[in-house]
Amino acid sequence: MVFQEPSLDDRLTVRENLELHGLVFGVPRALRRKRIEEMLALVELTDWSDKPARTLSSGMKRRLEIARALIHDSEIILFDEPTAGLDAQSRERIWSYVRRLRDERKITVLVTTHYIDEVEGCDRVCVVDHGKVLALDTPDALKRDHCRQVLRIVPKSDDDRQEILSRYADRLEGEAGESILLSSSDSLVEAVLAEYGTRLRSLSIDAPSLEAVFLSLTGRELRDQVAGPRERTLAFGRRGGEHTR
Amino acid sequence: MTNDDTTAMRRSPLLIQLGGLYGIWLREVKRAIRDRGQLVGGISRPILWVLILGIGLNPYFRGEVYGEVTFVVPFTYLQFIFPAVVVLNILYTSVQSAVSVIWDREFGFLREVLVSPMSRGMVLLGKVLGGATVAMVHGCLVLLLARFADVPLTLSDIVKALGLMAMLAFALTSLGVVIANRIRSFEGFGVFSNAVILPLYFTSSSIFPLDPALTRAQARITYPEWLVTLVEINPLTYAVDALRGVLIDYNQFDPRLGIAVMAVAGLVLFAIALIDFRRA
Amino acid sequence: MLTLRRLARDLGGLGIVIGLLLLVSVLPPDTSLDEVKANGAIRACIPTTYPPLVTSDPDRPGLDIELLREVADHIGVELLLSPSDAIGRDFNPRHWAVNRGKCQMLAGGVVDSALTRSFLETGPPYAETGWAVLAPAPIANVEGLTVGVLTLVSGLDRIGLSSYLRANDVAVRVLRNEKALVDGLANGELDAGVTEAVLAGWLAAENGLWVAPLPDELARYNLVFGMWKGDLTLKRKIDQAFRQLESDGTLATVLERYGAARIGQNAPVPEL
Numbered sequence: 001m002v003f004q005e006p007s008l009d010d011r012l013t014v015r016e017n018l019e020l021h022g023l024v025f026g027v028p029r030a031l032r033r034k035r036i037e038e039m040l041a042l043v044e045l046t047d048w049s050d051k052p053a054r055t056l057s058s059g060m061k062r063r064l065e066i067a068r069a070l071i072h073d074s075e076i077i078l079f080d081e082p083t084a085g086l087d088a089q090s091r092e093r094i095w096s097y098v099r100r101l102r103d104e105r106k107i108t109v110l111v112t113t114h115y116i117d118e119v120e121g122c123d124r125v126c127v128v129d130h131g132k133v134l135a136l137d138t139p140d141a142l143k144r145d146h147c148r149q150v151l152r153i154v155p156k157s158d159d160d161r162q163e164i165l166s167r168y169a170d171r172l173e174g175e176a177g178e179s180i181l182l183s184s185s186d187s188l189v190e191a192v193l194a195e196y197g198t199r200l201r202s203l204s205i206d207a208p209s210l211e212a213v214f215l216s217l218t219g220r221e222l223r224d225q226v227a228g229p230r231e232r233t234l235a236f237g238r239r240g241g242e243h244t245r
Numbered sequence: 246m247t248n249d250d251t252t253a254m255r256r257s258p259l260l261i262q263l264g265g266l267y268g269i270w271l272r273e274v275k276r277a278i279r280d281r282g283q284l285v286g287g288i289s290r291p292i293l294w295v296l297i298l299g300i301g302l303n304p305y306f307r308g309e310v311y312g313e314v315t316f317v318v319p320f321t322y323l324q325f326i327f328p329a330v331v332v333l334n335i336l337y338t339s340v341q342s343a344v345s346v347i348w349d350r351e352f353g354f355l356r357e358v359l360v361s362p363m364s365r366g367m368v369l370l371g372k373v374l375g376g377a378t379v380a381m382v383h384g385c386l387v388l389l390l391a392r393f394a395d396v397p398l399t400l401s402d403i404v405k406a407l408g409l410m411a412m413l414a415f416a417l418t419s420l421g422v423v424i425a426n427r428i429r430s431f432e433g434f435g436v437f438s439n440a441v442i443l444p445l446y447f448t449s450s451s452i453f454p455l456d457p458a459l460t461r462a463q464a465r466i467t468y469p470e471w472l473v474t475l476v477e478i479n480p481l482t483y484a485v486d487a488l489r490g491v492l493i494d495y496n497q498f499d500p501r502l503g504i505a506v507m508a509v510a511g512l513v514l515f516a517i518a519l520i521d522f523r524r525a
Numbered sequence: 526m527l528t529l530r531r532l533a534r535d536l537g538g539l540g541i542v543i544g545l546l547l548l549v550s551v552l553p554p555d556t557s558l559d560e561v562k563a564n565g566a567i568r569a570c571i572p573t574t575y576p577p578l579v580t581s582d583p584d585r586p587g588l589d590i591e592l593l594r595e596v597a598d599h600i601g602v603e604l605l606l607s608p609s610d611a612i613g614r615d616f617n618p619r620h621w622a623v624n625r626g627k628c629q630m631l632a633g634g635v636v637d638s639a640l641t642r643s644f645l646e647t648g649p650p651y652a653e654t655g656w657a658v659l660a661p662a663p664i665a666n667v668e669g670l671t672v673g674v675l676t677l678v679s680g681l682d683r684i685g686l687s688s689y690l691r692a693n694d695v696a697v698r699v700l701r702n703e704k705a706l707v708d709g710l711a712n713g714e715l716d717a718g719v720t721e722a723v724l725a726g727w728l729a730a731e732n733g734l735w736v737a738p739l740p741d742e743l744a745r746y747n748l749v750f751g752m753w754k755g756d757l758t759l760k761r762k763i764d765q766a767f768r769q770l771e772s773d774g775t776l777a778t779v780l781e782r783y784g785a786a787r788i789g790q791n792a793p794v795p796e797l
Binding site: 275278279281284287288291292296300303304306307308309310311312313319320321322323382386389390392393394395 | 535536538539542543545546547549550552554555570617618619620621622623624625631639642643644645646751753754755757760
């Protein structure tokens with residue numbers, strides 16, 4: 001289990017954090033020692049092993065948490081937004097660990113995230129909104145089922161425009177300024193190109209993305225909520241409140 | 246790695262629980278040692294209370310004429326207040342350690358530990374024992390001032406005092422956890438200090454004695470009735486008294502009462518903490 | 526290696542705290558010793574006579590007086606005595622008019638009892654005492670006898686003694702001084718006398734009397750010097766002086782000279 005907010009012990013060193021986890025999860029001493037070294041090497045924190053966790057950057061903390069989750073044996077590992085608030089390099093690094101894990105240790109890795117582009121490489125994707133499962137499938141299937149390819153064309157003349165609009169009225173998705181949006185498929189693209197190719201000012205295809213899938217499933221409204229006691233406490237801790245860490 | 250995986254699973258559950266208990270205990274102790282703020286408190290309280298208050302008031306509580314009683318307790322004020330300062334240090338540190346439960350639960354290691362094979366009871370026990378150990382250490386810091394306060398300590402005194410201090414620290418840490426469990430949002434320790442620690446301390450007959458030679462009725466003439474009642478219903482009074490009995494050989498109540506109060510309070514508070522903890 | 530350094534750093538913080546607290550213990554908590562040194566003299570309140578602790582014989586001034594001198598020497602100041610007739614005469618120590626202004630120490634039969642401790646700070650014990658019975662010839666018990674009681678310096682358990690005597694159906698005569706006791710025993714007015722053990726031992730040796738401690742149910746106490754409560758620095762200095770006297774054998778020599786040693790802790794308790 002890797003949590004969204006860091007649940008490391010800031011006053012313990014990197015190694016002590018891993019030790020504590022090993023003890024709590026009942027990993028025998030010899031194995032614990034071995035695993036700690038292995039996992040420190042995996043997340044590239046060996047040089048930092050005797051530094052207090054509070055001295056690590058947020059990306060390093062996240063890496064340490066991943067190492068921690070791997071000290072004991074588990075068949076499934078849950079990452080709660082492992083990349084939230086991190087820079088691009090750290091995010092890329094973390095995903096490379098996650099992929100290695102899946103491949104090398106044959107563990108089921110369950111990842112939650114807000115960065116929808118990150119889940120492209122996953123085996124299965126589940127979209128959850130307000131606690132309800134809206135969709136669960138492979139990324140490709142999701143894209144196929146929930147998101148159509150959209151052809152965006154801008155004809156050169158008004159005559160052509162009228163012609164296209166009447167001809168593809170059944171496929172019309174809408175008009176945005178000058179461009180016409182058509183619900184598309186590969187054959188349609190070919191047909192349009194063959195017929196109007198020279199009379200178009202521009203043509204683009206909006207490829208289906210998981211982002212589009214997500215938005216189409218969950219809608220576009222913002223989700224504002226009042227800060228609960230938990231958020232207030234967290235804010236207090238972030239301000240450097242005493243007796244927190 | 247697949248070979249290792251099976252060995253981890255083969256350990257006896259009891260061993261896992263005890264290992265985890267040790268881990269949590271060790272964490273609490275390490276954290277406290279590295280918390281310079283807490284250490285500063287641990288040293289400034291005894292110095293202020295024993296050195297400044299004790300010495301400051303000492304001359305007002307001493308006999309000037311042989312045969313004339315100015316202080317109802319046959320000790321100097323320094324000696325009198327000394328055991329109470331031990332209790333104060335334990336009180337502060339216990340509650341401080343316990344309060345970190347709030348943070349641990351919401352954002353810290355408890356979330357991590359609660360998904361582990363550790364039973365909740367063991368997690369709580371580790372936490373409470375760790376906090377109690379730290380509190381004991383802080384109590385012992387005060388004992389270092391024994392020579393200064395002219396409290397003679399024999400080995401058996403120290404052993405008995407440590408036993409009482411351990412019971413007290415356990416009960417108070419449990420109390421801290423019980424309070425912490427009922428608090429959803431934590432925005433400062435000041436509220437604990439002002440609402441729990443200091444009122445408990447001041448009404449525990451720590452800084453003034455209820456003269457044991459006086460009957461209840463007489464005590465109520467010396468002090469207003471509400472104050473006497475407050476002191477008598479405060480369980481900490483009996484803990485301070487038991488410790489005083491050991492350290493300076495002075496009891497206002499039956500010393501067994503103190504031990505009984507601490508034992509019962511420790512068990513009951515721990516049980517409540519456990520029930521809350523299981524539910525949380 | 527690194528973990529060791531970590532450990533050293535952790536314990537270092539704790540070590541600093543412990544060091545600081547121990548350092549505080551070096552601070553003098555009061556001015557009592559400074560005052561004695563500034564005056565160049567330490568004053569002791571004593572009864573006018575309380576053999577063998579305080580006598581009127583200049584060659585053998587008394588056990589307590591000699592010890593006081595040694596202590597004053599150790600501190601490096603002069604010993605000033607302020608004898609008072611009232612001490613030991615009156616039941617209520619308040620009437621002895623002993624106060625902080627008159628003397629820093631109280632000697633001549635102060636025992637380490639709860640009563641003493643409630644008024645005074647006590648120095649280290651140097652001899653043991655309790656109630657003892659004196660008679661011209663050995664007696665089996667005090668039941669039904671006429672007994673003279675000499676209480677002198679307070680501190681011994683008078684209430685315990687009086688209930689013991691009452692329980693034994695004793696006719697009690699309260700005496701004013703040791704002469705009355707010796708005379709009473711000599712002329713047969715008293716069958717026996719009860720007084721403090723060191724004094725009893727002394728009187729027995731001087732007058733050829735039989736002496737025995739009263740039974741164990743009456744507590745035995747240590748003889749000490751009294752100091753004012755809260756005079757910590759002075760008390761520490763006196764404790765130190767006593768340790769010195771004990772280690773160089775002075776204490777044993779002085780006790781021996783006054784025959785107090787035999788009432789020491791290893792003395793056999795004769796059956797009454």
